[in-house]
Amino acid sequence: MWDKPYYKLMKSAIKEEPHKASKPGAKQKRNRLSLLLQKPEFHEGDHLGKPGNLTKAASVSPEEAVKWGESFDKLLSEKAGLDAFTKFLKTEFSEENIEFWIACEDYKKSKSAHELLPKAKTIFETFIQKDAPKEVNLDFHTREVTSQSMRQPLRSTFDAAQSTVYRLMEQDSYPRFLSSAPYRSLLQGRPAARAPLRRRSRSFTVSDFQGARPGLTACEENVEFWLACEDFKKTKSSTKIALKAQKIYSDFIQADAPKEINIDFHTKNDISQNISEPTLSCFDAAQSSIYCLMAKDSFPRFLRTGG
Structure with a gap:
């Protein structure tokens, strides 16, 4: 069964007949x-050449940009690549995915059990719990297992959730990043082009x-x-x-x-x-x-x- 709110939106698009468009x-x-x-687009002059752009050509060579296309893991392992991908996701209103992934990477580096609880609580309240400010998309089972693990957080508490979000980015956002105008510009040694779509307005x-x-x-x-x-x-x-x-x-x-x-x-x-x-x-x-x-x-x- 389709989710009702989303299904209603989808169905509304095919109920409207062409001859009714004038109504x-x-x-x-x-x-x-x-x-x-x-997807968003920056208008002419918006943020071009300013911090927050995908990246700056001066700091990324075409050779380095090519390596980002070898694999998603390679992209995330490079600081400039991670920064560029994060900025790209912001243009897609889905930066919570990479922010969650980064938070999990930091969490797993905690050196003492004393650090785990407050960090786990912050990650859970920010990304996992229902109606969290940056809630990531997880299946029921993964969310439930993570919630139960919060009683006594371990370094592996968010592993399943992190893997789920990683796969979503790898399968969905990463291919779009590689086909984006800013990334293609970097491959050609040009300044990063502006995002090709504009911010949606009414x-x-x-x-x-x-x-x-x-x-x-x-x-x-x-x-x-x-x-x-x-x-x-x-x-x-x-x-x-x-x-x-x-x-x-x-x-x-x-x-x-x-x-x-x-x-x-x-x-x-x-x-x-x-x-x-x-x-x-x-x-x-x-x-x-x-x-x-x-x-x-x-x-x-x-x-x-x-x-």
Whole structure:
């Protein structure tokens, strides 16, 4: 069952028919879905060349930037890389993930049991407990195990939670960082380019979103895939089912697809093996996976922007 608040937002985007767009409020409702995945952009002159930018080209050589692309672990092991990634996450309203990871790294360096309790309490209240100011996205089991461990904190208390957040960043934020304009500029030895998207405002319209060059919204492929799956499941003709399935597969699933979504190997392999004889449920597992990713990552960021 989809989470109700998020599901209502998603469903509102496909209920609005094109011919209703002229009605008062209809356009605003359809725009809400576009705003879901909108990432920030610094306007011309905003923070350029000032502390808080992704990084400064003078301090990072193209050779060093190339190493950041070798692996997520390599990026985090380099101070300049960690700083650049942290600043990138701030533009995505998800800096709590890296801040939590850094806090856990510091926590594990505590030299005495006396230090563990106050540090553990701070981390728990800041990132883990319900409605924490910088609450990270954790599954129920991991959150529960961490909560129980707070009775007598150990250096391993946050290991499971840290691993979960690490994987989320590695699978979701890291690929977007590598494809960002500022990072590409560093690879070419140029000053870090400004972030390509602007801070979302209430004046933003769906035409702005649709007219953007591919990749500018960074993860719009997730919501486009979800919508494509919703449409696919309404198909009644077996001929159209085969055509639509192949279209979805080539656009979102296959290796190097133009809008390739981030799903695990098992799910991708299952779809690949059955795409020759597709059923209306052939994309269900992938759609569910992408839905959960958006609900846990993009939707909270959307809410924090005042959406």
